[in-house]
Amino acid sequence: MEEEEQLRSLMFLMTYMLLKRRRDINDANIQRRTEIQRRIRHRQYFFQRQRRMLMMMIAGGIRSNVRIRTRPWTNTPSTDWWERVVMTEFQPCDWLDKFRMSQETFFYLCDKLRPRLARQDTSFRLALPVEKRVAVALWRLASNIEYRTISTLFGVGKSTVCRCVRDMCHAIVALLSSVYLQTPNEQELEDSAQLFQSYWGFPHCVAAIATLHTAIITPSNNASDYANPAGWLSVLSQVAISGRGQFWDVCASFPGGTDPADILQNSSLWATAAEGGLSPVPPPIFMGKTLRYVLLGEACYPLQSWLMKAYPEEKSRRASHTALTEPQQLFNQQLSRALRVSEEALLRLRARWQCLSKRNDCGLDVVPTMILACCILHNMCESHGDAFKAEWQVEVAEAESPQPSHKQLLSTSMDQSNAEEVRRLFCDYFEQQID
Secondary structure, X not given: OHHHHHHHHHHHHHHHHHHHHHHHHHHHHHHHHHHHHHHHHHHHHHHHHHHHHHHHHHHOOOOOOOOOOOOHHHOOOOOHHHHHHHHHHOOHHHHHHHHOOOHHHHHHHHHHHHHHHOOOOOOOOOOOOHHHHHHHHHHHHHHOOXXXXXXXXXXXXXXXXXXXXXXXXXXXXXXXXXXXXXOOOHHHHHHHHHHHHHHHOOOOEEEEEEEXXXXXXXXXXXXXXXXXXXXXXXXXXXXXXXXXXXXEEEEEXXXXXXXXXXXXXXXXXXXXXXXXXXXXOOOOEEOOEEOOOEEEOOOOOOOEOOEEOOOOOOOOOOOOOOOOOHHHHHHHHHHHHHOHHHHHHHHHHHHHOHHHOOOEOOOOOOHHXXXXXXXXXXXXXXXXXXXXXHHHHHHHHHHOOOOOOOOOOOOOOOOOOOHHHHHHHHHHHHHHHHO
């Protein structure tokens, strides 16, 4: 028994020594691998530091005889066209043709957007100047050509072109909406009413409401909702246009199949106009009565005391036409003439910024912002007196699909109770003008 005890103790001691030896060997291997990895990281850091210093020397204009092998993503095409041709050789007509605005307006826009678009240089590359970023985006909005073409033209990557367009549109909406897209004050309302009466022959009116369809690529979800009355896919926008042909209010985020009346009733414009926000206090006098200024709309909208639309000529599907009185026919004629202000303004908008007249291949998260940005740019160019070429309208008329027409709203359930009385006042006014 004593010998067995001694043997058991000896076996336990040998087992312990073997396990300790194995553990020591494993610890030594781990330490060796850790040291090797530390040396590799140190060497990588040393080489990266050398490369950064060399890149900074080159960016700072310091000559170096060291030959640097750059990665493919650091190689960019030539920017000679932008730096030499555009910035030094472009004539006023070239700025207008390519960027749809004068050179003065272009640099004014760059200064306004600089707080949002300016980028810092890095150790590996210089940031694009704000002027070049704006030029890339404007070229895309004005022509709607492919990113690849603009990329080659400006010497930047395709992803950079996409980012420039997105960033500029967001910057315009954030920084310039309060300047060029806002509710008019009393003086602007009065000026617009005078323009509607003098140019379009419709009194006591300050704006026209219209719709704009922008063609899009097939969305990944709910594509059928974007089919408009003409059958093609679009994003629907509601716009309010003053007598000067400028935009006062824009709602741009609805599928093409949405009912315009639903958009209007759920918009801030409806609430503002219904509360008298588009008329001075106290309201002006019209035909011997106190009456707020009115807006003009298409037949697809409900009749309101502040929103005039044409008398319906189709009474129902069974009856062919309703016999309108002469004053009612005259009212329809004058209203149709006055609504031309919205037709011409939208045509000028689509002609100047052809991304709205051709199929837009941007995502649905970008298109509404792009439409808002184009409306703001339209107002800015019109306010600055930039020239508009008639040939742009010809290009749009030949290239784009006609804007779909919406069905007239025959139901009177959404009409305001005293709206018909207001419309009769305008009939009396036009009848007096003939006499």
